[in-house]
Amino acid sequence: EKKIRRIDSAKDKSRAREKDSERLKVEENVFDVPTLKILYTLSNKGVIKAMGGAISTGKEANVFYAEGPDKELAIKIYRIASSTFKAMDAYIMKDPRFTNIRNNKRDIIFAWTRKELQNLKRAKNAGVRVPEPILAEKNILIMEFMGEKEVSYPLLKNTHLENEEAKSIFDTIVEYMRLLYKKANLVHADLSEYNILIDPNNLTPIFIDMGQSVTLEHPNAREFLYRDVQNILRFFSRYGIKDKPEELFKKIQVE
Numbered sequence: 610e611k612k613i614r615r616i617d618s619a620k621d622k623s624r625a626r627e628k629d630s631e632r633l634k635v636e637e638n639v640f641d642v643p644t645l646k647i648l649y650t651l652s653n654k655g656v657i658k659a660m661g662g663a664i665s666t667g668k669e670a671n672v673f674y675a676e677g678p679d680k681e682l683a684i685k686i687y688r689i690a691s692s693t694f695k696a697m698d699a700y701i702m703k704d705p706r707f708t709n710i711r712n713n714k715r716d717i718i719f720a721w722t723r724k725e726l727q728n729l730k731r732a733k734n735a736g737v738r739v740p741e742p743i744l745a746e747k748n749i750l751i752m753e754f755m756g757e758k759e760v761s762y763p764l765l766k767n768t769h770l771e772n773e774e775a776k777s778i779f780d781t782i783v784e785y786m787r788l789l790y791k792k793a794n795l796v797h798a799d800l801s802e803y804n805i806l807i808d809p810n811n812l813t814p815i816f817i818d819m820g821q822s823v824t825l826e827h828p829n830a831r832e833f834l835y836r837d838v839q840n841i842l843r844f845f846s847r848y849g850i851k852d853k854p855e856e857l858f859k860k861i862q863v864e
């Protein structure tokens with residue numbers, strides 16, 4: 610009897626080890642040691658109760674689902690090693706808020722992560738719907754999960770819309786661009802159907818990915834705004850929306 614119990618517990622242990630090693634393998638591939646250390650610290654502090662799977666994966670960052678103490682979280686982790694932070698240069702090095710950082714990669718990524726948190730806060734305060742910003746720690750940004758039961762809301766890109774639904778979403782997006790500009794003094798600078806989620810409960814847009822957003826002091830802010838306007842008009846033209854880029858560009862800046 611005792612012998613059998615010993616064997617069972619040994620089997621359970623080996624199964625548990627196998628599962629952990631499986632998890633560790635995934636984590637090893639995706640999280641470098643410094644990132645793992647921050648995640649362990651955040652979990653010891655009770656900020657993260659359990660890590661889930663990847664929601665989005667890209668060359669510069671990955672977004673993971675996580676359970677928080679009271680709500681679902683999205684954990685955005687910027688890659689340090691292989692990130693093409695060259696792309697970040699165009700935005701960050703001319704941004705008066707970040708001219709003083711030392712020119713090394715880790716510092717640029719940490720500054721970029723802090724900037725995304727700051728931009729999300731400003732956007733939220735201006736009345737734009739964004740994931741609730743929670744905290745930034747080195748290359749890790751924690752925000753509210755926009756989705757339900759581990760399923761993220763769909764991107765505008767992947768949302769089927771009727772023309773009148775599209776028109777209402779378009780009007781809200783334009784209003785958010787105006788609020789960002791007039792109230793938050795910000796331009797999204799990478800706005801497209803790939804960086805807008807649609808809440809399926811009420812068909813309203815949610816702006817995401819504001820790491821590259823710039824203040825109006827940035828020398829290229831208006832060029833970035835014009836590009837955002839062109840991206841949005843290009844996408845909504847399929848629903849019969851024919852606004853002119855220069856008219857929309859002016860409309861966002863004046864009222």
Ligand SMILES: N#C/C(=C\c1ccncc1)C(=O)NCc1ccccc1
Pocket residue numbers: 664665666667668670671672683685740752753754755756761762817818
């Ligand atoms: N923030 C964010 C994102 C989603 C999200 C979902 C649910 N709740 C909050 C955020 C997201 O996919 N951003 C684009 C992206 C980031 C990294 C790699 C590829 C693509």
